[in-house]
Amino acid sequence: MLLSKNECGQVHQKKLLQGISVLEVAHNNAKAKISLYGGQVLSWQPTGEKDVFWLSKTSDFEQGKAIRGGIPLCWPWFGSHPNDVENKMGNHGFARTQQWQVDNIEISEEGIEICLYWQGVNMSDLWPFSSELKQVIFIGQSFKQVLQMTNLSDQDAYYTGALHSYFSVSSPTTIKMTALDQAPFYDKLTDQLHEPQSLESFSGPVDRIYDTNQIVKIIDAQWQRTIELNASNTNQWVFWNPGTELANAMADVHTHGEEEFVCLEAANTQMQRLAWTDCHHGTSHLNWS
């Protein structure tokens, strides 16, 4: 189904499977795919470039399960919820398994801006609120994603969250990343805090929360590509790659898939107060060269 079109580009909505529809975005400057299930960007490919995001070939596309790759939205909690000691409610909240609606599409010479929204009431014992999410996603030679969270209930809410981006790279062992070696981090694998440390290799397993929101560059010499990540209103970068042993145990990571991506997630891993009727924004802006 054609949703919008002009001389610069067009957006189609296609049904992939029961309950899973994808927006196919085509513009003179870039192509992209966005799943309405999860409100999840799956792909952004500037014209003449390889895809910036990694998507598993064995990902589940099934209601109730998260899609592995692109940019899953972790919200209203990141990782396990602190009040859910046995992690019965699972990692990363429910936003990534909700159906999102298209609110608006604007096509300009520079690119295509797509607005998506979701609303929910009393989604979980851990989130007994009425809330609304909006995303504004810009697809062009650059990429921008804004996540707007509004508390529609009559009491304060507390959330954590992340834009859990899977970046496609030639190999985690040969790329370089800037800025992270200047920041202290918490190692989730060893449960230890560390002073800044140089990063020698990016192959997993690695699961770290860096206490910085400095601009990070992923420098991929083999692909002759640098991706610049600029986040605002988030305080941490989470760096994750499962490594081979864990990836082999994950059916939704294709064989050797862990050798093709690094996750760098613009995150707020400490509880943020979202006062009633209040609205917060988290933004990630990507450029490549």
Ligand SMILES: O=P(O)(O)OC[C@H]1O[C@H](O)[C@H](O)[C@@H](O)[C@@H]1O
């Ligand atoms: O498998 P998922 O629920 O999508 O989580 C994948 C990963 O996400 C984040 O990066 C966390 O820091 C990791 O601890 C977690 O393993």
